[in-house]
Amino acid sequence: ESGKKNISLIVVGHVDAGKSTLMGRLLYDLGELSEREKTANERGSKKVGKGSFAFAWGLDALGDERDRGVTIDIATTHFNTPHRNVTLLDAPGHRDFIPAMISGAAQADVALMVVDGSPGEFEAGFERGGQTREHAWLVRSLGVREIVVGINKLDLVSWSQDRYDEIVDALRPFLVSAGFTASKTTFLPLGAMEGVNVLVNEEALLKEWYNGPTLIDTLDQVEVPERPFESPLRIPVSNVFKGQTAVASGVAVSGRLCSGVLQVGDRIRAVPGDEVAQVRTIEVDEDSAPYAVAGQNVTLYLSGIDPIHLAIGTVLCPTSLPVPLVTQFTAQILVFDLQCPIIAGTPVELFHHSMNLPATISKLLAISERGQVVKKNPRVLQKGATATVEISLRPTQGSTRTPSIPLETAAENKEMGRVLIRRGGETIAAGVVMEIIS
Numbered sequence: 001e002s003g004k005k006n007i008s009l010i011v012v013g014h015v016d017a018g019k020s021t022l023m024g025r026l027l028y029d030l031g032e033l034s035e036r037e038k039t040a041n042e043r044g045s046k047k048v049g050k051g052s053f054a055f056a057w058g059l060d061a062l063g064d065e066r067d068r069g070v071t072i073d074i075a076t077t078h079f080n081t082p083h084r085n086v087t088l089l090d091a092p093g094h095r096d097f098i099p100a101m102i103s104g105a106a107q108a109d110v111a112l113m114v115v116d117g118s119p120g121e122f123e124a125g126f127e128r129g130g131q132t133r134e135h136a137w138l139v140r141s142l143g144v145r146e147i148v149v150g151i152n153k154l155d156l157v158s159w160s161q162d163r164y165d166e167i168v169d170a171l172r173p174f175l176v177s178a179g180f181t182a183s184k185t186t187f188l189p190l191g192a193m194e195g196v197n198v199l200v201n202e203e204a205l206l207k208e209w210y211n212g213p214t215l216i217d218t219l220d221q222v223e224v225p226e227r228p229f230e231s232p233l234r235i236p237v238s239n240v241f242k243g244q245t246a247v248a249s250g251v252a253v254s255g256r257l258c259s260g261v262l263q264v265g266d267r268i269r270a271v272p273g274d275e276v277a278q279v280r281t282i283e284v285d286e287d288s289a290p291y292a293v294a295g296q297n298v299t300l301y302l303s304g305i306d307p308i309h310l311a312i313g314t315v316l317c318p319t320s321l322p323v324p325l326v327t328q329f330t331a332q333i334l335v336f337d338l339q340c341p342i343i344a345g346t347p348v349e350l351f352h353h354s355m356n357l358p359a360t361i362s363k364l365l366a367i368s369e370r371g372q373v374v375k376k377n378p379r380v381l382q383k384g385a386t387a388t389v390e391i392s393l394r395p396t397q398g399s400t401r402t403p404s405i406p407l408e409t410a411a412e413n414k415e416m417g418r419v420l421i422r423r424g425g426e427t428i429a430a431g432v433v434m435e436i437i438s
């Protein structure tokens with residue numbers, strides 16, 4: 001063990017803000033991306049028509065467009081800062097970025113939000129319908145407390161401090177309203193393409209007015225949240241594959257420990273199902289480890305289980321304390337910007353970790369303000385409302401069987417108790433599970 005603390009990072013922001021370029025540049029400057037991969041990326045990106053995509057992040061361009069309907073696999077890349085071991089979460093090749101982001105953000109400790117600082121572009125991303133707002137709301141709703149905002153492409157405005165300040169002044173109050181505290185919100189000027197202020201700041205024009213931390217310094221100081229080591233083990237599986245390494249082979253799964261601890265030799269149960277497997281090998285950051293703890297991303301090699309019983313979205317649990325399978329529950333939700341209001345019976349898609357399932361908002365129980373119920377049994381929910389609702393899963397099209405989902409109340413397990421609700425490709429609410437009905 002290096003003694004470094006683990007953090008998981010998700011990168012968000014409006015399309016074309018420079019997310020891929022920035023992560024590609026960061027990995028390259030850290031020596032995590034080889035010259036060969038860099039050339040391959042350059043070639044690949046020319047093909048897809050992004051000429052200056054030189055540093056575009058390997059994972060972004062790769063990966064076939066898979067659409068498996070209900071599950072999203074999360075790929076991880078690792079890099080190190082002096083005091084942190086950072087897991088970068090990404091969903092390769094997903095055209096619809098939001099479900100992938102939900103799945104990633106549910107596992108993240110910190111979000112890096114990239115905004116395009118060039119003339120007109122920040123405004124386009126920040127106005128209604130732009131992705132900057134939705135992404136900020138989403139990551140906060142999914143439990144991410146810390147946000148680093150990189151104001152990118154400042155080369156296009158000659159490293160203007162006025163432009164930088166203008167963007168910070170617009171974003172700061174918005175991020176506060178989205179629930180990020182000032183001490184957990186950091187702003188940075190960036191030039192991803194040329195690597196300005198990524199590992200070092202050698203840009204004379206920027207140095208004139210900025211001598212704060214670089215991106216890597218900032219990530220190095222991200223506070224590590226308290227991990228629920230004491231709660232029962234929960235590992236929502238984000239990938240299942242046939243593993244083959246020098247030390248192990250067989251059925252392998254990867255995912256993040258939401259809570260608890262795990263040791264080699266432990267017997268674990270895969271929910272849904274009654275199957276029990278034994279943990280043969282644990283890998284943390286590609287190295288085998290005797291144990292893993294809450295907050296770590298792991299790959300596990302399992303024995304005694306047929307991979308048919310494992311899927312993306314399966315939750316690995318202690319045999320004696322499995323996560324409940326739920327078809328109906330109440331949740332306290334925050335309603336986002338909506339086209340049309342929510343009424344009882346509204347069909348939605350329920351997102352939980354890497355799963356999404358058809359559901360119905362079956363009852364509107366109450367609207368609250370500052371923790372007090374102000375209206376019982378409302379007829380509609382408008383944007384901005386905080387409400388308690390009943391959510392019922394419903395059969396997928398062409399099926400008569402109502403699906404169930406492994407889920408807990410937020411009081412029992414914070415990470416297992418968060419849900420997002422979408423309708424027609426739009427995120428309409430985020431919430432926490434209050435009570436399990438059945």
Ligand code: GDP
Nearest residue numbers: 015016017018019020021052053153191192193
């Ligand atoms: P993503 O959609 O957020 O991943 O954005 P990309 O990384 O694909 O970048 C979008 C475009 O912005 C590409 O053409 C990049 O070359 C360009 N770009 C990214 N960073 C910078 C920068 O710092 N300066 C300039 N001038 N262009 C940049």
